Amino acid sequence: MDIYFTNTLTKKKEKFIPINQNEITIYSCGPTVYKDATIGNMRTNIFQDVLRRMLEYNGYKVKQVMNITDVGHLVSDGDEGEDKMIKSAKEEHKTPEEIAEHYTKLFFEDLKALNIQLPEVICKATEYIPDMIEYVKKLIENGYAYETSTAIYFNVAKLDKYGILSGINLEDQKAGARVEIDSEKINPYDFALWIKAPKNHIMKWNSPWGEGYPGWHIECSTMSKKHLGEQFDIHTGGIDLIPTHHENEIAQSKGFDGKIPANYWLHGEYLLINGGKMSKSLGNVYLLRDIINKGYDPLVYRLFCYTCNYRNKLNFTWEGIESTSKSLERLRNAYQTHLKGTEELNDKDIKKLKELENDFNKAINDDMNMPLAMSYVWELARYEKKSPKIAELLQKFDKVLAIKIDKENKEEKNKISKEIIDLVEQRKKAREEKNWQESDRIRDLIKEKGYEVKDTKEGTEINKILKEE
Numbered sequence: 001m002d003i004y005f006t007n008t009l010t011k012k013k014e015k016f017i018p019i020n021q022n023e024i025t026i027y028s029c030g031p032t033v034y035k036d037a038t039i040g041n042m043r044t045n046i047f048q049d050v051l052r053r054m055l056e057y058n059g060y061k062v063k064q065v066m067n068i069t070d071v072g073h074l075v076s077d078g079d080e081g082e083d084k085m086i087k088s089a090k091e092e093h094k095t096p097e098e099i100a101e102h103y104t105k106l107f108f109e110d111l112k113a114l115n116i117q118l119p120e121v122i123c124k125a126t127e128y129i130p131d132m133i134e135y136v137k138k139l140i141e142n143g144y145a146y147e148t149s150t151a152i153y154f155n156v157a158k159l160d161k162y163g164i165l166s167g168i169n170l171e172d173q174k175a176g177a178r179v180e181i182d183s184e185k186i187n188p189y190d191f192a193l194w195i196k197a198p199k200n201h202i203m204k205w206n207s208p209w210g211e212g213y214p215g216w217h218i219e220c221s222t223m224s225k226k227h228l229g230e231q232f233d234i235h236t237g238g239i240d241l242i243p244t245h246h247e248n249e250i251a252q253s254k255g256f257d258g259k260i261p262a263n264y265w266l267h268g269e270y271l272l273i274n275g276g277k278m279s280k281s282l283g284n285v286y287l288l289r290d291i292i293n294k295g296y297d298p299l300v301y302r303l304f305c306y307t308c309n310y311r312n313k314l315n316f317t318w319e320g321i322e323s324t325s326k327s328l329e330r331l332r333n334a335y336q337t338h339l340k341g342t343e344e345l346n347d348k349d350i351k352k353l354k355e356l357e358n359d360f361n362k363a364i365n366d367d368m369n370m371p372l373a374m375s376y377v378w379e380l381a382r383y384e385k386k387s388p389k390i391a392e393l394l395q396k397f398d399k400v401l402a403i404k405i406d407k408e409n410k411e412e413k414n415k416i417s418k419e420i421i422d423l424v425e426q427r428k429k430a431r432e433e434k435n436w437q438e439s440d441r442i443r444d445l446i447k448e449k450g451y452e453v454k455d456t457k458e459g460t461e462i463n464k465i466l467k468e469e
C-alpha cells in the first residue's frame with residue numbers, strides 16, 4: 001500500500017519512494033542532554049517512533065540514526081550565547097560529562113516508559129569530533145567556509161539558494177539583518193561550523209584552527225553522512241528545527257557534495273500547555289515523571305498524542321490525560337473481552353474486519369493520520385461480536401500504536417484504595433435497594449475523599465477529581 005508524507009522540503013503531500021526498497025534510512029535529531037526532556041520533547045519522539053513503526057508495519061526494514069548532542073548547542077539556536085552543556089554544568093556544579101550522562105539516562109528512561117523503540121544507531125557528538133573536523137576541512141576546500149579570528153563560518157552566499165526549507169529570502173535578510181555578533185562574518189546568516197575556544201573554555205579539542213569545539217549543525221551533518229551515506233530517505237525533528245538547524249544541515253551538505261541529504265523532511269508540531277507555551281517562568285513545564293507520579297500509565301500520554309495529527313498543535317490538559325486514561329482502560333478491557341469471547345464470526349464479520357484493517361493501514365500510511373486510525377481501532381474494539389480474532393487484529397494494530405493493548409487493567413484498578421471501592425459497593429447496594437438518600441450520601445462521601453462516581457452503560461466508573469494546577 002502506498003505511503004504519503006507531507007514533506008517540509010516541497011511543502012506538499014507526496015508519495016513515499018524509498019531510495020532502497022530493502023531498508024529505509026531515517027535521521028532523527030535527538031536531544032541536547034543538558035536538562036530534563038519535557039512532555040513536549042517526548043511528543044516529537046512519539047511521532048518519530050510512530051513513523052518507524054508504521055514503516056515496519058508496511059514490511060520495511062528501518063535504519064534510524066539519532067544523535068545525542070553533548071557539545072556545541074549554544075543557548076540560542078544561532079551562534080550566540082554559552083554552550084548549553086557548560087551553562088548547565090556550572091548551574092548544577094557538575095562537569096559537562098556528568099550532566100550529559102545524567103540527562104541521557106533520564107531521556108532513555110522516558111523512551112522506555114513510552115514504549116519507544118530505540119534507533120538502530122545512537123551517536124554522541126563528542127565521539128565524532130575528528131569526523132567533524134574533516135567535514136569542515138572539506139567545506140573550506142570546496143570554497144564554502146572561511147576563517148575569522150573567532151570561528152570557521154559557512155558562507156551562505158556561496159549557495160545557489162539558502163533557505164529552501166523555511167522559504168527565507170537572503171535579499172530580505174540583507175536589508176533587515178538581525179544583529180551581527182561577529183563583525184567578521186561576510187553575511188549575517190553565515191553560521192559557525194567550528195568555534196575557537198576562549199582560554200578557559202572547558203570543552204575543547206585540537207583542530208587545524210587551534211583549540212575549539214564544533215557548531216551544533218555540523219554534528220548532525222557529519223553523523224548522518226557517516227551512518228547513512230550522502231543521501232538518506234527521511235529526516236525528522238521538531239518544527240523549531242526548520243529555520244536554522246535543518247536549513248544549515250542542508251547548506252553544509254550542499255557545500256560538501258552538492259546534495260540535499262534527505263528526500264523527505266518531516267517535522268512535528270509543538271505541544272501546548274493549556275493553550276499556551278510551556279515555559280519555566282509560567283511554571284508549566286511538565287515531564288513524563290509528573291504524569292507517572294499522578295498515578296497514570298505513561299502510555300496514556302502516548303495515546304493522548306494520537307488525538308491530533310503530528311503536524312498540528314496539540315493542547316495538553318490534565319482533563320485530557322484523565323479522559324485518555326479512561327480510554328486506554330476501555331481499549332484494554334475491550335481487548336480482554338474479545339480475547340475471552342466465544343462468538344463465531346460469519347463471512348460478513350470477516351469482510352468487515354478486513355475492511356477495518358485496510359482502513360487502519362490507509363490511515364497510518366496517509367502521513368500517519370493517527371486520529372483517523374484510532375477511529376477504526378475504536379470501531380473494532382466496540383465490535384458487537386466478541387471473538388479472539390478481533391483481539392488478534394487489535395494486537396496487530398498495537399504494533400504501530402504501542403499502547404500495550406494486551407496489558408490487563410488490574411494494576412490501575414488497584415491504585416484506587418480499598419476504602420473507595422468498598423464505598424462504591426455500598427452505594428451500588430443502596431441503589432439496588434432504591435435507597436436514593438443513602439446512595440447520595442455515599443456519593444458525597446466519596447467526593448469528599450477526592451473521587452467521583454459515574455454510572456455508565458458499561459457499569460460504574462470511579463474518577464479521580466482533578467484539582468486545578
Ligand code: AMP
Nearest residue numbers: 040041043044237238239240269270271
Ligand atoms: P529543546 O529541549 O528545546 O532543545 O528541544 C528538543 C527537541 O524537542 C526539539 O527538536 C524540539 O522541536 C522538540 N520540542 C521542544 N519543545 C517542544 C514542544 N513543546 N512540543 C513538541 N516538541 C518540542
Ligand code: ZN
Nearest residue numbers: 029030220245
Ligand atoms: Zn540535528
